[in-house]
Amino acid sequence: MKTTWNRFWTRYGRAWPTDWATWWEARRGTPRRLVGLSLEGGQLEAAVVERTNGTLAVTQTTRTSLALDPLTAEPELVGRELRQHLDAAGIRTRLCVLDLPLEHVLALALPLPDLPPEDQESLMLLEAERTFPHALDELRVATARFPVTGGGWHGMVLAISRERAERYEAALQAAQLRLCSVAPGLCALDPATTDAESGWIALRPVGDRIQMQICAGGALLILRTVEGVFEWEGPTRTLVTEELWREIRLSLNQLPPELQTRVQRLRVWGRTETATELAEKLAGYLGPRGFQVDQERSMPRQLWGLQVPEGLTPSVAVALAARTLAGQPALFEFLPPRTTAWQRLRTRLASRRLATAGLVLGGLFGLIGTAFLVQQVQLWYWGSHWQRMEARVRELETIQSRIRQYRPWFDESFRSLTVLKRLTEAFPEEGSVSAKTVEIRDNGRVVCTGTARDQAALLRALDRLRAFPEVRNVQVEQMRGNAPMQFTFNLQWGEGTGS
Incomplete structure (x- = not known):
């Protein structure tokens, strides 16, 4: 018992008030504290973020390398490693x-035509089914629609393999x-609706890749990962600026001409050496081409x-947590909506057959309830009668008990x-x-001795004796002589059956 309690306290009790209070807040609505996680580039980045009176506070952070790949290792092992790193950081x-x-x-x-929202949604899913290399039932799909400044609509569809999403969820569940x-964290760090008039490119280096986001006119236009823009010379990694500019140019060419002209700024998010190198090289390369290149070393105020807080290092984990703490839904949400047990039951009962079964079952329960109600009414009725006569009954019972106490000591049944x-x-x-003799014993046994003219006369007398209802188990113990003869027999007398 003690060991079980220790395990429970180790897993749940230590987390009070942070864990249980946050869980209760999440059940009621927007939470006030949560942890943002990022597993990109083989790195674990975690930040505990709190919301107090409209202000964010980052109370705990950790960043460490992961030994296991969440997409190839067993989710239980990945979850155990995550839990160890989080526990080590407190x-x-x-x-x-x-x-x-x-x-x-x-x-x-x-681009989307001017149609009702549901028709635009159907059009995006139809194009995704035609374009993506996997069937939609094998993917988790999220869509977003943006009104473009100046007129028109722009849509974006993101999808991820259902298997990969479930592996991430299983690993986090194993990590408790x-x-x-x-x-996607970049969408939370640099929202597309920040500036609805101009356009910009947001770059964020992650390992050997660079995340790219292009926004213009208040709409998210491009969201992708750029690979193959770094060259290794021994242990040194160098950015190939021409290759990165080629990828940027290809992405810009996918935009309508009226939106391409709006994109004149480029932001590089991060304080790492890679981010600094990226910003410096792009500034020298794209400055003459009319681009303004800035390195965002801190989170937006x-x-x-x-x-x-001022001077906070750019972090997608913090940005995601801030969006959730502010009560804002994700632009692209890949977590399936949670359904309660009542909602699942209601969905099952939506079909006609189950609805009919529910009606029959409800009618049966109604009949049973009516029967219990009738029984309860009868109990109330006879209970009221009993209350009216209870005093007289108690008085009669008292008199009868006194009569039994003082009645004669002898037996009134006259058994002998x-x-x-x-x-x-x-x-x-x-x-x-x-x-000759008749002996009546206390246990109801009767022993009789006497004489008979012959055996036939005795047997006829015993048969008549057996015919009486009070007489049981008539047994002859002894017979001596012939004419006359002596006999002894016994019988069991039944109490309370005679008159």
Whole structure:
């Protein structure tokens, strides 16, 4: 018992108030504390973020390398490793949001005609089914529509393999974490609706890849990962600026001409050496081409309507957490909606057959309830009668108990006389069978001795004796002589059956 309690306290008790309070807040609505997670580039980045009076506070952070790949290793082992890193950093918060790595995401951007929202949604799914290399039932799909400044609509479809998404969820569940959102972190760090008039390119280096996001006119136009722009010379890694500019140019060429002219800025997010090298080389290469290149070394002072501490390092984990704490839904949400047990039951009962069965079952329960109600009414009725006569009944019971206490000590059933009466009725009147002694014992056993003219007369008398209802188990113990003869027999007298 003690060991079981220790395990429970180790897993759940230590987390109070951070874990249980956050869980209860999540059940009621927007939480006030959660942990943002990123597993990109073989690195674990975690940040515990709190919301207090419209201000964000990052209370705990950790960044470490992962020994296991979440997409190839067993989810239980990955979850165990995550739990060990979080415990080492003292992070006990269970509610979390996860940054979805862009290298696993399929993206499709397309202009939308002026149609009702549901028709635009159907059009995007139809184009995704035609374009993506997998069937839609093998993917988790998220869509978004943007009104473009100046007129028109732009749509974007993102998809990820269902198997990969489930592996991430299983690993976080094994790490004893409760997932509330899975979304691309760059969209939360640099929202497309920040500036609806101009356009910009956002770059974020992650390992050997660079995440790219292009926004213009208040719409997200491009979201992808750029690979193959780094060259290795021994242990040194160098950015190939021409190759990166080629990828940027190819992405810009996918935009309508009126939106391409708006993209004149480029942001590089991060403080790492790679981010600094990226910003410096792009500034020298794209500056003459009319681009303004900036390195964003800190988080925006205001994000999703919340104040951000000054000088905070850019982090997609913090940005995702801030969006959730602000009560803003993800632009692209890949976590399936949670359904309660009541919702699942209601869905099952939606069919006609189950609805009919439910009606029949409800009618049956109604009949049973009516029967119980009738029974209860009868109990109330007779209970009221009993209350009116209860006093008189108690008085009569008291009198009867006193009568039994003071009644005569002798037996009123006259058992001895009744036994003798039955023996007299059984013996013949002509005197061929006569009794000498009759012994009546306390246990109801009667022993009789006497003489008979012959054996036949005795047997006839015993048969008549057996015919009486009070007499049982008539047994002859002894017979001596012939004419006359002596006999001894016994019988069992039945109490309470005689008159």
